[in-house]
Amino acid sequence: MRPEDLPRFRQSPTDPAFVQDPNPTYAxxxxxxxxxxxxxxxxxxFTRHAQVSALLRDRRFGREVTHLASREALGWDPIPDRLAPFHAVEAHSLLEREPPAHTRLRRLVNRAFTSRAIAGLAPRIEAEARRLVDAMPAGPDAPFDLVPAFAEPLPMAVIAHMLGAPEAEGPRMLAWSHDMVGMYQAGRTREDEDRAAAAAAAFADWMRALIARRRAAPGGALIDALIAAEDDAANGGGRLSEDELVSTCILLLNAGHEATAHALGNAVHLALTGRLDPAVFANPASDAAAETAADETLRFDAPLHMFTRFALGEPAGGDATVGEGAEAVTFRLGETIGLLLGSANRDAEAFPDPDRLDPARANAARHVSFGAGIHFCVGAPLARMELRIGLRVLFAQRPGLCLAAPATYRDAYHFHGLEALRVTG
Structure with missing residues (x-):
């Protein structure tokens, strides 16, 4: 059958009830x-864990299709000139490329995201978390929003330090990142698009200036490794192009904080509403238990709810059929599929009693919140460590933290993070 022959479902992704709790719809x-x-x-x-997990790994689907057919051949409109700055950054992004370009870029980035390098960031994460907690208002009569006070700046400071970007520029980078990801949210407006394009242009200009400074005075950060990186086999012996450097660094800054900020806020919210005992993060010697609990929060309240892929076909350029028999669906080159990560994480066939948060769940790490396959999140180990350490520091220093007002999720599907988390304590 064709995609339009599937059971049809209507649900506005901007409906307030859906934004606050999409799980009944997913069911x-x-x-x-x-x-x-x-x-x-x-x-x-695709809604179930088995199919979502398999399709994330299925090379007949990918993030890029214009290497196989032009936009005109696919029946797509040309990219408007006003959005050219945004697409200029996206065109060279690791997240948006397919092999062989993706393979080359991913290999270069992976050199920095080694287990040893990530483990070495633990003291930095702890120190930054303590600094942020110390700066928070204290007491029952001093409510504040934990999202801008803790959930957002912690991962931004860590990824900026790792990359070699000035941490003092964190607020500007956060603003650019928020505007850029507006291009991916449901129901985006012309204003959202214009903000995203302007942010991409400003971020790219800023990044080019940073690259120029680091070329003149290199250090030991990730940006310096990328500037110096050579790949004789796949890149003709030349360095990464500056466009690739700019896009890769922007992606790492954006992806390195955006989802983790949502994950931190969501996890704190789960604890403050009584569904998660923060004591599971209290003992720094019990990293395994804390990491399982962190994975369970990522499963239960995922920060990203849908990845999309284009059908690339088999062989490349042909049709791609998913399923067998009467349930088989055939996708033509360039057709879009959505992989509902949030729904897959609540599939009872993969996670018994899926609507219960179980911090000791044996298979919590099977969640698909980090994706899978060649586009599996390169920063997943870092995100897990930021959750584990950040939550331990927060609840150790502020054991009396409590909600000052009901929390609400941002109207920004397919991202799923809090608009605000007003707390006291």
Whole structure:
């Protein structure tokens, strides 16, 4: 069958009830089958863990398709001139490329994200978390928003330090990042698009200036390794192009904090609403238990709810058929599929009693919140460590933390993070 022959489902991704809790909707979707045609998006989405996990790894689907066919051949409109700055950054992004370009870029980035390098960041994460907690208002009569006070600046400071970007520029980088990811949210407006393009242009100019300074006076940060990186086999012996450097550094800064900030806020919210005992993070010697609990929060309240892929076909350029028999769905080159990470993480076939948060869940790490396959999140070990250490420091220094007002999620599907988390203590 074709995607439009799947069970059809209508649900506005900007509906307030859905934004605050999409899980009842996901349950209805899963009940219809492993895939449905989401009319509001105009393409098929896969809802169950087995299919989502498999398709994240399926090389017949990818993030890039214009290496196989032009936009005109695919029936896509040209990119408007006003959005050219945004797409100029995206065109060279590791997240948006497919092999062989992706393979080369990923190999270079992986050199910095070694287990040893990540483990070496633990003291930095702890020190930054303590600094942020010390700066928070204290007492029952001093409510404040934990998102800008802790959840956002912690991962930004860490990834900026790792990359070699000035940490004092964190607020500007955060603002650019927020505006850029607005391009991916449901129901984006012309204003959202214009902000994203302007942010991409400003961020790229700023990054080019930083690269120039680091070329003149290199250090030992990730940006210096990328500037110096050579790949004789895949890149003709030349360095990364400056466009690739700019896009890669912007991606690492954006991806290195955006989802982790949501994950931190969501995890704190779970603790303050009584669904997670913060004591599980209290003992720094019990990293395994704390990491399992962190993975369970990522499963239960994922920071990103949908990845999309284009059908690339098999062989490349042909059709791609998913499933067997009467449930088989055939996708043509360039057609979009949605992989509902949030739904897959609540699939009872993969996670028994999925609507219960179990910090000791044996298979919590099977969640798909980091993706899978060649686009698996390169910073997943860093994100886990930031959750583990950040939550330990926060609850150790502020054991009396409590909600000062009900928390609400941002209207920014397919991201799923808090608009605000007003607390006292």
């Amino acid at each position: 209805r979707m899963r009940a219809l089958g492993p895939a449905v045609f989401w009319e509001d998006y105009g393409h098929a989405v």
